Amino acid sequence: MATIDRAEVLITSPGRNFVTLRITTSDGVVGLGDATLNGRELAVAAYLRDHLVPLLIGRDPARIEDMWQYLFRGAYWRRGPVTMTAIAAVDVALWDIKGRVAGLPLYQLLGGRSREEVLVYAHASGSSVEEMLDDVAAAREAGYRAIRVQCAVPGSAGTYGVKKNGRYEPADHALPDEQPWDTEAYLQFAPGYLAAAREALGDGFPLLHDVHHRLAPLEAARFGRSVEPLHLFWMEDPTPVDSQDSFRLIRQHTTTPIAVGETLSSIYDVKQLITEQLIDYVRTTVVHAGGITHLRRIFDLADLYGVRSGSHGASDLSPVTQSAAVHLDTAIPNFGIQEHMGYPDLVAEVFHGGATYAGGALHPSEEPGLGVTYDDAAAARFEYSPKYLPVARRLDGSVHDW
Numbered sequence: 124m125a126t127i128d129r130a131e132v133l134i135t136s137p138g139r140n141f142v143t144l145r146i147t148t149s150d151g152v153v154g155l156g157d158a159t160l161n162g163r164e165l166a167v168a169a170y171l172r173d174h175l176v177p178l179l180i181g182r183d184p185a186r187i188e189d190m191w192q193y194l195f196r197g198a199y200w201r202r203g204p205v206t207m208t209a210i211a212a213v214d215v216a217l218w219d220i221k222g223r224v225a226g227l228p229l230y231q232l233l234g235g236r237s238r239e240e241v242l243v244y245a246h247a248s249g250s251s252v253e254e255m256l257d258d259v260a261a262a263r264e265a266g267y268r269a270i271r272v273q274c275a276v277p278g279s280a281g282t283y284g285v286k287k288n289g290r291y292e293p294a295d296h297a298l299p300d301e302q303p304w305d306t307e308a309y310l311q312f313a314p315g316y317l318a319a320a321r322e323a324l325g326d327g328f329p330l331l332h333d334v335h336h337r338l339a340p341l342e343a344a345r346f347g348r349s350v351e352p353l354h355l356f357w358m359e360d361p362t363p364v365d366s367q368d369s370f371r372l373i374r375q376h377t378t379t380p381i382a383v384g385e386t387l388s389s390i391y392d393v394k395q396l397i398t399e400q401l402i403d404y405v406r407t408t409v410v411h412a413g414g415i416t417h418l419r420r421i422f423d424l425a426d427l428y429g430v431r432s433g434s435h436g437a438s439d440l441s442p443v444t445q446s447a448a449v450h451l452d453t454a455i456p457n458f459g460i461q462e463h464m465g466y467p468d469l470v471a472e473v474f475h476g477g478a479t480y481a482g483g484a485l486h487p488s489e490e491p492g493l494g495v496t497y498d499d500a501a502a503a504r505f506e507y508s509p510k511y512l513p514v515a516r517r518l519d520g521s522v523h524d525w
C-alpha cells in the first residue's frame with residue numbers, strides 16, 4: 124500500500140498570493156490542494172505546516188473519507204474558514220492523487236458527466252454607468268452568457284467590485300484600505316444602473332448582482348423588491364449571513380432569487396438557509412468548505428430542497444480550486460452556475476493545466492486527477508507579501524460590512 128511520503132506548503136505570488144499544498148506518495152504520485160484564504164493566507168499555511176503535515180506522513184492517501192473525518196473530528200476545535208480551508212487542501216490533494224492513480228479525470232470519479240458544459244458568469248463593472256455598460260458589452264463580446272454587474276456608487280469611493288486597470292483585485296493593500304459606504308446612496312443608485320444593464324442585455328439574459336453583505340435585512344428586502352421587474356438571475360449576499368434567520372424577512376418580501384455562501388465553510392453554516400429554502404443558490408467552494416468530500420455533501424443537501432450550486436470562483440481561488448470546482452460542477456445534478464474571473468497572466472507560469480474557458484463555459488481537464496501541475500522554479504520568482512481585504516466604514520466613521 125502506498126503511503127503519504129511528503130506534504131509541502133507552497134507559497135507564491137504570481138500577480139496575487141496563493142498557498143498550495145502538495146502531497147507526494149511513496150509511489151511518487153503527486154496531488155495538489157489549494158489553501159488560499161484571501162487576506163489570511165499565512166494562518167492556513169501555519170495550520171497545515173505546523174499542525175496537519177505531521178499527521179499526514181505515513182497515512183494511506185486512498186482513505187479520503189477517513190482522512191476528512193480524522194482531521195475534522197480530531198481537531199476538537201471545529202469549523203471556521205482557516206480549519207476548513209486547511210482540511211480542504213488535504214482533501215483535494217488526495218482526490219487529485221486518487222484520479223492520477225486511477226488514470227481518470229476527477230469528474231469520472233464523482234459520477235461522470237451530468238452536463239456537456241459548466242456555464243459561467245463574468246464580472247462587468249465601471250466607475251460610471253457608461254463604463255459599466257462598455258464592460259458589459261466587452262463581456263458579451265468575449266462570449267459570456269451570464270454577467271455580474273457592479274458599478275461605483277457616487278460618494279462611496281471604494282464601492283465593492285469595481286475593476287481597476289481591467290482587473291478586480293480587492294486584496295491590494297499592505298494594510299486594510301478603509302473605504303466609505305453610504306447605504307442610502309446605494310439603494311437609490313443601484314436599481315437604476317441594473318435597469319440600464321438589463322436594457323442593454325435584453326430580457327432573459329442572466330444578469331447577476333453582488334450586494335456583498337452591505338444591507339440590513341429590511342433594506343435587502345426593499346432592494347430585492349425594487350429590482351424585481353429586472354428578473355435578476357440572483358442578488359448575492361444581500362445581508363450578512365451571521366444570522367441565517369435574517370433571510371426569512373427578505374424571503375417574505377421579494378421573489379428576487381438569492382445566492383449566499385462564499386464566506387461559509389461548512390454544511391452547518393448553510394443548513395437553515397437550505398432546509399428553509401431561504402436561498403436559491405449556495406455559493407460555498409471547494410477551497411473554503413472542506414474540499415470535494417464536504418462540498419458534495421452540501422450540494423446533495425441543497426438538491427433535496429431545490430437549491431442549486433453557484434460556487435464562488437474569484438481570482439483569489441487558485442487554478443487548483445477552479446479545476447476541482449469544474450470537475451464537481453460537471454458531475455453534480457443540481458449545478459446552477461460557476462463564477463469565473465480569470466487570473467493575472469503570471470498565474471499560468473506557476474499553475475499549468477486545469478479547466479479551460481471557451482464560449483461562456485468552463486471545461487474540465489481530461490487529464491487524470493485535477494490535471495494541474497505546479498512549477499516550483501516559476502513560483503520561486505514571485506515573492507509573497509501580505510495583502511489585506513478592505514474595511515468599509517459608514518459616513519459616521521463606524522465599521523460596516525465590506
Ligand SMILES: O=NC(=O)[C@@H](O)[C@H](O)[C@H](O)CO
Pocket residue numbers: 161293333335385435437438439462512
Ligand atoms: O462574489 N465574489 C466576491 O464577493 C469576491 O469578489 C470576494 O469579495 C473576494 O473573493 C474576497 O477575497
Ligand SMILES: [Co+2]
Pocket residue numbers: 333335359360385
Ligand atoms: Co460575492
